[in-house]
Amino acid sequence: MIDVKNLKKGFGGKIVLEDVSAVMNPGQCNLIIGASGSGKTVFMKCLVGLFQPDSGSILYGGNDFIQMNNDQRKEIRKEIGMLFQGSALFSSMTVQDNIIFPLDMFTTETRKQKVDRVNEVLERVNLKGSNKKFPAELSGGMMKRVGIARAIVLNPKYLFVDEPNSGLDPQTSGLIDKLIKEITEEYNITTVVNTHDMNSVMEIGDNIIYMHEGRKEWEGNNKEIIFSKNELLNNFIFASAFLKDAKDMRMLEETGKISNDRDMNAIMNDEESILPPDNNDAA
Amino acid sequence: MTLFSELGKYLMMLKGMFSRPENGKMYWKEFMHQCSEIGIGSLGIVVIISTFMGAVSTVQTAYQLTSPLIPRYTIAQIVRDTVILEFAPTLVCIVLAGVIGSKIAGELGNMRVSEQIDALEIMGVNSKTYLVLPKIGAALIVIPMLVVIGAMLGIWGGRMAGSMAGIISNEEYDKGLLVGFVQYNVFFALSKAYTFAFLISSISAYYGYNVKGGALEIGRASTRSVVVSCIAILFADYILAAILLPAT
Numbered sequence: 106m107i108d109v110k111n112l113k114k115g116f117g118g119k120i121v122l123e124d125v126s127a128v129m130n131p132g133q134c135n136l137i138i139g140a141s142g143s144g145k146t147v148f149m150k151c152l153v154g155l156f157q158p159d160s161g162s163i164l165y166g167g168n169d170f171i172q173m174n175n176d177q178r179k180e181i182r183k184e185i186g187m188l189f190q191g192s193a194l195f196s197s198m199t200v201q202d203n204i205i206f207p208l209d210m211f212t213t214e215t216r217k218q219k220v221d222r223v224n225e226v227l228e229r230v231n232l233k234g235s236n237k238k239f240p241a242e243l244s245g246g247m248m249k250r251v252g253i254a255r256a257i258v259l260n261p262k263y264l265f266v267d268e269p270n271s272g273l274d275p276q277t278s279g280l281i282d283k284l285i286k287e288i289t290e291e292y293n294i295t296t297v298v299n300t301h302d303m304n305s306v307m308e309i310g311d312n313i314i315y316m317h318e319g320r321k322e323w324e325g326n327n328k329e330i331i332f333s334k335n336e337l338l339n340n341f342i343f344a345s346a347f348l349k350d351a352k353d354m355r356m357l358e359e360t361g362k363i364s365n366d367r368d369m370n371a372i373m374n375d376e377e378s379i380l381p382p383d384n385n386d387a388a
Numbered sequence: 389m390t391l392f393s394e395l396g397k398y399l400m401m402l403k404g405m406f407s408r409p410e411n412g413k414m415y416w417k418e419f420m421h422q423c424s425e426i427g428i429g430s431l432g433i434v435v436i437i438s439t440f441m442g443a444v445s446t447v448q449t450a451y452q453l454t455s456p457l458i459p460r461y462t463i464a465q466i467v468r469d470t471v472i473l474e475f476a477p478t479l480v481c482i483v484l485a486g487v488i489g490s491k492i493a494g495e496l497g498n499m500r501v502s503e504q505i506d507a508l509e510i511m512g513v514n515s516k517t518y519l520v521l522p523k524i525g526a527a528l529i530v531i532p533m534l535v536v537i538g539a540m541l542g543i544w545g546g547r548m549a550g551s552m553a554g555i556i557s558n559e560e561y562d563k564g565l566l567v568g569f570v571q572y573n574v575f576f577a578l579s580k581a582y583t584f585a586f587l588i589s590s591i592s593a594y595y596g597y598n599v600k601g602g603a604l605e606i607g608r609a610s611t612r613s614v615v616v617s618c619i620a621i622l623f624a625d626y627i628l629a630a631i632l633l634p635a636t
Contacts, residue, residue, distance in 0.1 A: 153510050154509075154510075155506055155509060155510070175407070178512075179410070179512040180512075182509075182510060182511060182512035183511075183512050185510055185512075187507065187510045189503045189506065189507060190503070191502055191503055193502060193503040193504050193506065193507040194504075195504055195507075196498075196502070196504075206511075207511050209411065209413075209414055210410050210411045210414055210511065210512075210513060211410065211411070211511075211512070265510075
């Protein structure tokens with residue numbers, strides 16, 4: 106579990122994070138969403154220790170990361186895996202060397218054990234047999250999957266994912282989201298995802314934190330977000346007409362105006378089937 | 389003010405390099421890799437420059453020594469001392485500032501921009517220790533070797549040019565090399581080589597490690613690292629000469 110309390114961070118007098126508190130639980134995908142410049146990247150960088158917060162606390166399993174010395178931080182970092190926006194694979198190394206790097210650095214396993222582990226995680230991210238490829242030979246989606254494989258190779262307790270869907274087509278984005286969700290539940294990892302992709306929000310948002318101008322504006326899950334009355338959040342998530350339609354559909358479902366088990370083919374052929382059986386008479 | 393702020397950041401980076409390695413084997417591997425990159429990668433240019441530098445020195449010295457009272461082997465003496473004292477350490481290192489300096493700054497800059505350095509930090513690896521220290525260590529080992537090779541090739545190039553152009557025979561040249569040889573000059577040349585090696589590697593690492601932005605900034609950092617390294621080399625060259633060479 107990650108427990109963030111009253112986190113503050115500023116740069117040169119400009120406050121970027123103001124009094125942010127949140128609890129991120131294991132086995133859940135915790136999403137940080139918000140418009141560009143809302144402070145979500147700074148928030149994530151504070152969580153992983155790339156930025157030093159001005160005040161507040163970040164508790165990893167009850168221990169305050171901010172108060173730790175370098176050696177203590179190193180120990181926590183061995184429990185952290187991170188997937189970067191651009192994957193951040195070492196370009197001069199093969200896929201296998203990229204994934205084996207944390208094992209070489211921090212474990213005393215034999216070469217065979219390490220290669221077996223690499224094959225295991227590569228198989229987990231559906232990239233079996235890609236060991237000898239270089240990052241330049243991979244597509245964006247494959248690079249993300251190698252990034253995930255490297256992030257989970259040491260069996261981390263915490264997984265941070267920065268913009269997992271940037272630069273990916275919707276289908277590949279969906280696969281990456283599904284993979285993140287599956288890994289989170291399978292290994293009971295506390296996953297923190299920084300995104301502004303609404304598909305991700307709806308698919309994997311077990312816990313969603315909406316940031317606005319450095320503050321936590323709203324917190325909830327993917328079932329609640331669409332019905333939120335928060336104006337700033339609504340402006341953010343329903344920025345596109347498509348999502349506004351989705352919201353309308355969802356509200357019609359909730360109020361029983363349409364069946365959530367509707368058969369779209371039947372609807373196309375018979376307008377009346379849009380209504381649930383009980384409401385047919387009323388209509 | 390900017391100068392002091394940059395100097396402060398540079399010293400902080402150097403201080404930050406010294407931490408206990410997470411895995412000695414991995415650091416050794418990286419150090420050996422850097423030795424190969426810096427040494428083998430620069431050998432070709434050092435061979436070419438040193439040989440021609442010595443050859444040109446012989447021809448130009450002969451051109452200026454017009455008096456029949458001065459023995460011909462003096463040409464070899466002048467070439468030897470010029471190459472050892474100045475050309476091999478300073479000229480070779482200025483060229484290496486371009487070759488190695490831009491490579492180090494470009495490599496680290498690219499790693500910074502593509503978040504590879506952040507990835508190392510999050511893994512729990514001290515990126516300064518893992519990326520910068522092996523480069524400086526390798527430069528301190530390899531660059532003085534390249535300077536020694538450069539000095540030998542410079543003297544040999546002068547010998548070849550002298551005999552091919554009929555300026556001085558090989559026997560006279562060899563005799564001149566042994567006359568009035570001062571061993572201290574070699575110590576002075578190596579002192580310069582070690583100092584310049586440190587300046588080239590640390591300055592270029594500093595500019596590469598602290599790149600902010602994208603591809604354009606990597607290019608700028610690379611250029612700046614070469615310019616600053618060259619100025620630092622020339623400045624240090626003067627300081628070392630003033631301190632280590634006794635005026636008679």
